[in-house]
Amino acid sequence: MNISLKRTFLFLLLFLFLSPASAQSEHGDNDEREPWSYRLGEGLRIDGTHFYLGGYINFKYIDAEEKRATLALENLSLFVFGDIGERSRFFAELEDEEIFEVDSKGETESENNVRIERLYADYLYSDHLKVRVGKFFTPVGAWNETHAPPLTWTVSRPIVTFASFPEDVTGLQLFGNFTLLDEDFFYTLAAQRMESIDEETGFRRTHEFAGGRLRWLGSPGLEIGVPLIYYEEYEIKDKIHLTGLDFIYKSSPFELRGEASYADVTLEQGGKVKEYGYYLQGVSGITERLSIVLRYDFFHAREGEKHHESVTTGLVYKPSPPVVFKIECQERSGGLIYTGEESIDDGERLLASFSVLL
Amino acid sequence: MIKRFLFITASLLMFAAPSAFSAELVVISSHETSEKISSKLLRKIYLKRKILWQDKTRIVPVNLPARSSLRAFFTKETLHMDHKDLVLYWNEQHYKGVRPPVVVESEEAVKAFVREVKGALGYINADSLEPDLKVLYRIREGE
Numbered sequence: 001m002n003i004s005l006k007r008t009f010l011f012l013l014l015f016l017f018l019s020p021a022s023a024q025s026e027h028g029d030n031d032e033r034e035p036w037s038y039r040l041g042e043g044l045r046i047d048g049t050h051f052y053l054g055g056y057i058n059f060k061y062i063d064a065e066e067k068r069a070t071l072a073l074e075n076l077s078l079f080v081f082g083d084i085g086e087r088s089r090f091f092a093e094l095e096d097e098e099i100f101e102v103d104s105k106g107e108t109e110s111e112n113n114v115r116i117e118r119l120y121a122d123y124l125y126s127d128h129l130k131v132r133v134g135k136f137f138t139p140v141g142a143w144n145e146t147h148a149p150p151l152t153w154t155v156s157r158p159i160v161t162f163a164s165f166p167e168d169v170t171g172l173q174l175f176g177n178f179t180l181l182d183e184d185f186f187y188t189l190a191a192q193r194m195e196s197i198d199e200e201t202g203f204r205r206t207h208e209f210a211g212g213r214l215r216w217l218g219s220p221g222l223e224i225g226v227p228l229i230y231y232e233e234y235e236i237k238d239k240i241h242l243t244g245l246d247f248i249y250k251s252s253p254f255e256l257r258g259e260a261s262y263a264d265v266t267l268e269q270g271g272k273v274k275e276y277g278y279y280l281q282g283v284s285g286i287t288e289r290l291s292i293v294l295r296y297d298f299f300h301a302r303e304g305e306k307h308h309e310s311v312t313t314g315l316v317y318k319p320s321p322p323v324v325f326k327i328e329c330q331e332r333s334g335g336l337i338y339t340g341e342e343s344i345d346d347g348e349r350l351l352a353s354f355s356v357l358l
Numbered sequence: 359m360i361k362r363f364l365f366i367t368a369s370l371l372m373f374a375a376p377s378a379f380s381a382e383l384v385v386i387s388s389h390e391t392s393e394k395i396s397s398k399l400l401r402k403i404y405l406k407r408k409i410l411w412q413d414k415t416r417i418v419p420v421n422l423p424a425r426s427s428l429r430a431f432f433t434k435e436t437l438h439m440d441h442k443d444l445v446l447y448w449n450e451q452h453y454k455g456v457r458p459p460v461v462v463e464s465e466e467a468v469k470a471f472v473r474e475v476k477g478a479l480g481y482i483n484a485d486s487l488e489p490d491l492k493v494l495y496r497i498r499e500g501e
Contacts (some may be wrong), residue, residue: 125414
């Protein structure tokens with residue numbers, strides 16, 4: 001994408017953001033009668049179809065010790081979804097990452113990293129059994145399946161939510177709800193035994209995956225999940241068995257969430273190593289639009305068997321639910337960990353972002 | 359004197375108190391179902407966690423506008439979420455490709471929608487009920 005196209009797209013986004021339709025919207029509503037209706041955070045209805053366009057945009061600022069501060073257009077995502085008949089539906093998402101960056105010395109960098117983030121079709125056999133075919137997010141923890149910046153409380157992402165497993169799976173997924181002893185559960189089972197649709201997404205990659213997650217939907221505001229997966233890492237051929245525990249507890253204006261995982265890694269060259277970690281994050285609303293966030297991360301990496309720790313303190317301002325400003329300070333220790341898109345290093349850093357769910 | 363003062367004070371407090379939702383709310387549908395409808399099931403339907411009737415017909419829940427007091431009452435009794443949490447929930451669902459329930463402007467529009475759309479379900483004030491509409495569930499204030 002060249003610079004003029006990017007500018008045009010940004011102006012379009014700004015227009016949508018400032019348009020009267022978005023200003024008058026009742027968030028969380030769906031007015032099917034309006035042709036080409038648009039609501040910020042709820043997408044654009046394509047007139048005459050059952051399809052919708054959505055997406056998000058994210059700008060990110062990082063100021064780390066002994067490095068130049070950078071401001072980047074970090075993510076631009078566009079997704080289309082909708083019903084195909086009464087019992088099936090479709091979803092596709094394209095995402096461009098690290099599109100444009102300028103540092104404190106004024107040096108710029110521009111890249112084209114457009115990727116197919118998700119591409120799948122669902123068949124709704126019943127509420128107990130739905131079938132998904134294509135590329136979708138791996139069902140481990142809550143963060144991975146809702147990791148878009150406008151939906152998270154921090155600019156940074158806990159390592160345990162992406163460094164131990166492939167973030168996406170290409171293959172077959174079965175999922176649905178069931179009730180047992182008057183308690184509601186949601187299950188997801190997924191399998192892959194093929195190349196991925198677009199290999200370039202995520203840090204860990206696989207062609208062989210099997211596993212799932214069971215989620216207990218407790219009283220309103222409480223959910224607990226347990227994942228159990230196996231995968232063979234692409235090219236490296238290490239075999240990984242991973243399990244964990246995740247939870248979300250919401251009681252307005254508070255939210256507490258955490259995820260833990262434990263992986264047993266059988267190395268291709270022989271021998272075994274462990275990889276494990278967790279995060280615990282608390283959010284408290286100070287006002288209707290301003291929240292404070294505190295998070296502790298711990299991660300023991302399989303490579304080099306290093307312990308990583310970080311404490312993140314941040315503020316989140318949401319002038320409207322889909323429009324999110326974040327600023328946070330992070331103190332990290334434990335040495336360098338390579339995680340693909342970004343190496344995790346020691347020291348203090350300041351992060352900020354502005355993101356909009358379109 | 360004291361008794362009169364207490365009586366007047368109590369009377370004023372009664373009038374000053376916010377008016378409670380006095381009418382009964384009914385959940386209506388034109389869909390034939392043998393499923394036992396409960397507040398918990400309505401929560402699943404209105405959060406789109408349950409999307410099919412037992413006979414595999416798609417459930418089409420319909421809402422009144424956010425400003426409606428009837429909707430506020432229904433939301434409080436079934437979803438147990440405040441408006442802010444509900445908006446965040448639908449933002450997450452949008453990212454997953456799930457749409458919130460359809461919104462229509464009035465109770466008359468709810469009745470028309472339920473009559474016309476296969477699998478539709480909505481809620482109205484019990485006083486507005488008409489004989490051809492099937493009542494699936496009733497919610498009374500304080501129950």
